[in-house]
Amino acid sequence: xxxxxxxxxxxxxxxxxxxxxxxxxxxxxxxxxxxxxxxxxxxxxxxxxxxxxxxxxxxxxxxxxxxxxxxxxxxxxxxxxxxxxxxxxxxxxxxxxxxxxxxxxxxxxxxx
Amino acid sequence: xxxxxxxxxxxxxxxxxxxxxxxxxxxxxxxxxxxxxxxxxxxxxxxxxxxxxxxxxxxxxxxxxxxxxxxxxxxxxxxxxxxxxxxxxxxxxxxxxxxxxxxxxxxxxxxxxxxxx
Numbered sequence: 001x002x003x004x005x006x007x008x009x010x011x012x013x014x015x016x017x018x019x020x021x022x023x024x025x026x027x028x029x030x031x032x033x034x035x036x037x038x039x040x041x042x043x044x045x046x047x048x049x050x051x052x053x054x055x056x057x058x059x060x061x062x063x064x065x066x067x068x069x070x071x072x073x074x075x076x077x078x079x080x081x082x083x084x085x086x087x088x089x090x091x092x093x094x095x096x097x098x099x100x101x102x103x104x105x106x107x108x109x110x111x112x
Numbered sequence: 113x114x115x116x117x118x119x120x121x122x123x124x125x126x127x128x129x130x131x132x133x134x135x136x137x138x139x140x141x142x143x144x145x146x147x148x149x150x151x152x153x154x155x156x157x158x159x160x161x162x163x164x165x166x167x168x169x170x171x172x173x174x175x176x177x178x179x180x181x182x183x184x185x186x187x188x189x190x191x192x193x194x195x196x197x198x199x200x201x202x203x204x205x206x207x208x209x210x211x212x213x214x215x216x217x218x219x220x221x222x223x224x225x226x227x228x229x
Contacts, residue, residue: 092216
């Protein structure tokens with residue numbers, strides 16, 4: 001079935017550093033979404049991408065929809081302690097118009 | 113504008129019991145989704161509705177699981193004869209379908225944490 005490979009699995013960084021994480025797949029997707037999840041809560045939508053090659057920003061977050069439609073990356077600039085959490089990529093495509101396929105998540109820890 | 117709400121937030125049940133969870137989507141959203149998330153994993157799709165019609169079900173949704181959205185507003189997810197492997201976070205999400213085409217952004221609720229003892 002469709003799978004998303006998200007990396008890295010975890011990151012430990014200092015406050016102020018930039019962060020980059022990505023998702024790859026062997027399948028083509030039509031939409032890429034990035035979410036952040038805090039412990040015990042549901043995922044919160046950060047960025048949505050709809051076109052191959054699209055680069056979208058949301059404050060200190062920037063995400064891109066890969067030109068092959070098989071990958072996406074998320075960058076966080078100048079990290080702050082509240083960026084701590086688990087970041088998930090998710091993608092929609094193929095024969096399903098509702099099912100989001102999620103990556104395994106990247107656990108981000110920011111040291112003050 | 114209130115977000116997606118889920119009730120209860122936590123449920124502890126004994127193996128073999130039935131449980132039911134409720135999800136209230138964002139008010140103007142006509143699509144509603146159920147996902148399951150186990151520790152250390154991303155959410156896994158279970159099923160979704162467009163208004164009251166159930167359009168897609170995952171193979172994960174065994175015959176012990178049933179979801180309904182009778183009036184196209186709130187939805188319920190029932191698990192019959194619970195097993196320890198059903199312990200997970202059950203997440204609900206909603207999105208908006210317009211005449212111009214679907215908006216694929218899914219907004220999640222806080223989840224219901226199920227523990228089966």
